[in-house]
Amino acid sequence: MASAPRTRTPRERYRDRTRAEIKEIAVRQLADGGVESVALLRIAKELGMSGPALYRYFAGRDDLLAELVMDAYDSIASEVQAVDTSAGDRAALHALATAFRAWAVAQPHLYLLLQGTPVPGFTAPAETVDRARAVLGPFLPVFAEGRPVRSVNPLLTELRAWLRKDTAVAAWVEEWTGLSAAKPAAAVALTGAITAWPQLHGTVGLEAAGQFTGMGHAPATLLAVQVDMLADTFQLA
Template sequence: MAEAQQGPRARYREQTRAEIKEAALRQLADGGVAALALTRIAKDMGLSGPALYRYFASRDDLLHALIRDAYDDAASAIGAAAARSVDAAQSPRERLRALAVAYRAWAVGEPHRYLLIQGAPVPGYVAPADTLDRARAVLGPFLPVFAGGTPGAGVAPVVAQMAAWLDGDPAVGGWVAEYVADAAGPAGAAGALAGALLAWAQLHGSVGLEAAGQFEGMGHSGGTLLDAQVAMLADAFGLE
């Protein structure tokens, strides 16, 4: 409906912006962020440099758009997996695995986009403020999985630090409350946050290496490693 209400000029602008982003993604896939060059994108699309800058004011402006899109797509993939697992009445342990599998599938299916948002920082680049909210949307579905768990002694220090963080940062508390409204279960909000944080760290460790091609030639599957990590994390939080 919104697209139908746009005029021809607005539709052309959005189409051109989409084509510029696609060209930028091809450059990222070929050579990473270092390969991203607006002048080459303009040449490939048959545009002049000044014409391209009417759509994206700078390389950083284009990076903003690519990073926002990547976070939003990752959040959609994980959110869809969360919805399916809830509909299927899966156990917390099964739900954790479903989310982890979705995280890995998106990352290894779009490695250049994953590394754009989770890889090494781009020198001189400052991400927009709304990036934090988008990153939290990716991790949000993990929170309710851990809320009903019973954290063991091995993760107790992390839970304690998360409790202090929640007490001192209302914004974090608000984010957790969006996903764990009543903080039910032995773990509560602090345990949920600790679980989500550790899940992110565990997943990024293995998935980031796989997306970067570091597992090539090694004698294991990224999926097998992921299953082992998920099982250990579920055990640490007493997920049934």
């Protein structure tokens, strides 16, 4: 018989609430002025605590930013994983891309936190890889039955080798597709998802950064065209 979960103490619950409040304020600062505006001393002042007291909850600003990065990945993963992908692979790819973009443009300050290095010297925690894969995971089965055109072969060859060499990648692909690394479709699924990743980040990242302002197209239209081009490349139905 499984043991009952341990009841959290009042001190543990207070610590969790305080950490959540700190992160809420940091996200608000991020939205107001970008990553440079996230300041632990201002957060402490708003909460009515001393600066040193705040360090009982986060070791420093990088520690706080790392939590925000992981929370952002968890949030976008939740949105993407909730997408109904039963209408066919091409339609599923459009639906996934639309959900990805919708999350990003609704909160560009969090999306941009995931792009590049938030501050000089920042190192994302190792867990970030798994969280990013949780976002990309739903794209894998969409491409599993794809038939990539010949121009994709160089990338397909490299990713097939990676899939067979890296057990963690193989387990990730199998989790989402049910395909072992030895199956040719597993490499196709991985190649499609990896190809989709820069397509999404390129278009959505430019929009989130305001780079399309004043141009004569709707960002959603551009993304839809790119998704169709990607679907054509993998001959998705």
